[in-house]
Amino acid sequence: MRALLLALIMLNAGLYLWQRYDSGYQEVSEAMAMPAVKGNIVLLSERAAAPEVLDGARDPELVTVSSINTDLAPPQNTVAPTAPLECWLLGPFTTVSGGDLPAGLEWRREEYERDADYWVYLGPYADVTAASAISRELKRKGIDSYVIRRGELNKAVSLGVFSDARRAEKHQQRMQSRGYGADIRKISKFAQRLWLVLKAEPDSEIYRSGIAYLKGQAGEGQTVEKKSCNRIASYKEFD
Template identity: 30%
Template structure:
């Protein structure tokens, strides 16, 4: 009996010694995130070490940023390509060359003959050229011709130079004269107003015809610069310019 008791005591003491002196277990589980170190650099963590919830939020942010960048690039590309609605407008009408103005038809016809000898297509054209406007001093139309004549007699009795406008937009109005400069028209207007009558000034567009020689697209380039210098110096005031081509044989307009 004593031997059994002693045996149990020895076994318990031995088990106690094993448990007391065994080294502590090391936790080898990988961390779920990078741990800062003293140098300020985070330890590299493999994607396989991260949980799904640690990955998805970052992926959503990156996708949003990428979408914004792609959208901005698309807008920039569309703007650079000059899509419709960007305010750009290009006139595609062809340009012809005109030489002139000539004082008479004969010198213009001589130039056409010289150009045709050089196998250059050309023809004489009469071109409408905008000039300085005239200025009309007038009074608004009366309701009838009878009323206009009555107003005219009233003004002429006061020695106001005037006449009834017979037709047009101002028919049955009173005209106080047409002047070549706005300053003179304003002087006349001031006189009429000082006499107690209403009046106004209206600009009148004015054009006149000039004689020019017209060359089709690319025809002027067939003549050397030295030859053009000689042709243009045959008459005073000649010049060579470009303008939009017109299919009309006469009555063209310079823009």
């Protein structure tokens, strides 16, 4: 009887242990099947090995950083382009006048060719002696000439100076027909004149007041003209 009671107790204890073991196995299985949640530590090797887990539970901090990077894209240039400048001028003047100028206006000085002479000549020669010999020969033939002793045509023989280019060419042809290879040299005469120049943005106050000032300063033979705004060293560069 005592042996039977001991056997029943051992059987009940074995059944209890078997039920506890089966329950623990189910808890472990369920825990292993649960998806990763925020706060769990996941190794890089585990991330690479289980991309489906990352897709199912994307880290919100990573999404936030991605959004911030998109928001920090460089802004587009919104600066409005400036209007091109316009240039107007009035002149010519021989002297500066009018006192202080309004904003946008300035004086420009120009050196220009006032007129020119056309020099018909022979040479230049190696020295004054050779030039003098040619001059004496010409005089014996009744051709007016003299030796030039300075300047660009030093040691040449002058056959005449003309203010008109066509007259100079006709004299050159006459000398060539007589066996003398005459040349023509243009000798320019320069002078200076002044122009009053406005450079400003159209429709600006400086532009409007500048145009009004130029028109008020215009005199006989002077007009207000629109010109190119390229760098101005002389009046010719306005054309």
